Amino acid sequence: MEIWVKYALEYLNISLSVYQQEQFAVYEQLLLEWNEKFNLTAVRDIGGIRIKHFLDSLTCTKALGDLNGKNLADIGTGAGFPGIPLKILFPEMNLLLADATGKKVNFCQHVIQTLGLKNSRAIQARAEEMGLSKEHRERYDVVAARAVARLPILCEYLLPLVKIGGVMIAQKGETAADELAQSKKAIQILGGKNQSILSVSMPFFEDRRYLVLIQKASATPFNYPRRTGLPSQKPIL
Numbered sequence: 001m002e003i004w005v006k007y008a009l010e011y012l013n014i015s016l017s018v019y020q021q022e023q024f025a026v027y028e029q030l031l032l033e034w035n036e037k038f039n040l041t042a043v044r045d046i047g048g049i050r051i052k053h054f055l056d057s058l059t060c061t062k063a064l065g066d067l068n069g070k071n072l073a074d075i076g077t078g079a080g081f082p083g084i085p086l087k088i089l090f091p092e093m094n095l096l097l098a099d100a101t102g103k104k105v106n107f108c109q110h111v112i113q114t115l116g117l118k119n120s121r122a123i124q125a126r127a128e129e130m131g132l133s134k135e136h137r138e139r140y141d142v143v144a145a146r147a148v149a150r151l152p153i154l155c156e157y158l159l160p161l162v163k164i165g166g167v168m169i170a171q172k173g174e175t176a177a178d179e180l181a182q183s184k185k186a187i188q189i190l191g192g193k194n195q196s197i198l199s200v201s202m203p204f205f206e207d208r209r210y211l212v213l214i215q216k217a218s219a220t221p222f223n224y225p226r227r228t229g230l231p232s233q234k235p236i237l
């Protein structure tokens with residue numbers, strides 16, 4: 001058994017079948033191969049991929065539990081994080097990966113096809129446009145993002161996509177609590193409620209890691225999200 005899989009078992013209480021471990025091995029190979037041609041992710045070594053990408057993505061289970069049967073959207077997914085590791089772990093989850101950059105979406109589509117991930121798709125789209133489209137607005141049980149934007153901006157990207165009763169989750173570093181404090185107004189305006197922060201740091205993580213969870217309690221007003229670019233230029237503060 002690979003050492004990182006042992007860590008997953010020990011710290012996250014996750015067990016992976018031989019088939020799931022093979023899926024991670026193929027994903028790892030594709031990341032290494034594609035990274036040589038395209039600049040997909042800054043993490044390029046096997047150890048980094050396993051710890052900073054696979055295990056870090058899987059920490060979301062600490063807050064979300066079993067995602068089988070749920071609709072999850074991963075916004076600004078890049079090379080598929082955290083969405084693809086969560087999909088490998090929960091094969092019955094419905095997965096939407098979205099990113100503004102075409103080459104990253106092409107890679108995610110290739111991974112979905114190569115690993116045979118069912119009920120999964122990757123689209124090239126900006127969060128601001130998705131939040132206004134009937135197809136995506138308030139359709140997801142869980143909307144996740146890692147390393148996409150500061151939390152007040154991220155709330156405007158993610159909360160419009162969350163169903164009432166669903167949750168958004170942001171994977172964050174040491175600034176998690178400060179960012180959450182700055183997001184009170186955005187959360188209130190966009191229909192969020194009941195925020196919490198969970199520390200998911202592990203002995204072998206270099207940085208402190210946190211999950212910020214925000215429940216969706218009421219509909220997002222029709223004038224949000226604002227047009228593309230505005231949430232980042234003029235965050236709701």
Ligand SMILES: C[S@@+](CC[C@H](N)C(=O)[O-])C[C@H]1O[C@@H](n2cnc3c(N)ncnc32)[C@H](O)[C@@H]1O
Nearest residue numbers: 076077078081099100101125126127146147148
């Ligand atoms: C630093 S990468 C993080 C990728 C991945 N989530 C991870 O943690 O490895 C940020 C990604 O967010 C995407 N992105 C940024 N703003 C976006 C937006 N408004 N809508 C969709 N994608 C966005 C970028 O194209 C980029 O691929």
